[in-house]
Amino acid sequence: MNFCSKYLQGVETRQTRFQRNNDGSDCEKREGISIFSITGVVIGHEEVQYLDHETWKQTHEYVLFNCDEVVGFVEEHIRILERQYNQNSQMFIEKIHKEEFHNFFQANVGKLRETNDPHVSEDLMWLSKGPRMLARKFKRFNFNGMKFRTYDIDNDGQLKIVGFV
Numbered sequence: 001m002n003f004c005s006k007y008l009q010g011v012e013t014r015q016t017r018f019q020r021n022n023d024g025s026d027c028e029k030r031e032g033i034s035i036f037s038i039t040g041v042v043i044g045h046e047e048v049q050y051l052d053h054e055t056w057k058q059t060h061e062y063v064l065f066n067c068d069e070v071v072g073f074v075e076e077h078i079r080i081l082e083r084q085y086n087q088n089s090q091m092f093i094e095k096i097h098k099e100e101f102h103n104f105f106q107a108n109v110g111k112l113r114e115t116n117d118p119h120v121s122e123d124l125m126w127l128s129k130g131p132r133m134l135a136r137k138f139k140r141f142n143f144n145g146m147k148f149r150t151y152d153i154d155n156d157g158q159l160k161i162v163g164f165v
């Protein structure tokens with residue numbers, strides 16, 4: 001029976017059904033910047049949370065420093081800072097870079113956008129502006145066949161990864 005089930009069309013069998021923690025990764029990916037591509041599925045209701053300025057800034061920095069499409073801007077900013085602060089330590093330059101990069105990035109993307117540079121997409125422009133001050137918060141998330149839950153979901157208050165596929 002198992003052998004025959006592989007050839008049945010339109011019938012859900014053990015071999016053809018979705019995995020237990022389906023995250024939609026087999027769906028078509030969105031074109032554009034990698035950080036905006038669909039990679040998981042939220043489960044449950046959402047809570048809206050207002051971000052204070054410090055959290056907003058940290059979120060924006062994290063996204064910018066982990067986005068492949070921004071690497072050229074990061075390298076350019078570090079080169080400028082190294083010329084400007086050539087007498088200072090590398091640690092000092094990294095500190096200034098972390099504090100000022102999001103402003104540098106927004107200004108440069110804005111200038112490039114005004115000149116109709118083809119390398120500046122709509123996504124890159126929105127990325128330069130940073131996240132909204134209102135964030136959506138979820139308690140459960142499926143990603144790469146694994147289930148992630150927040151601390152307050154579990155009784156013992158520890159983050160757990162369950163559902164390996």
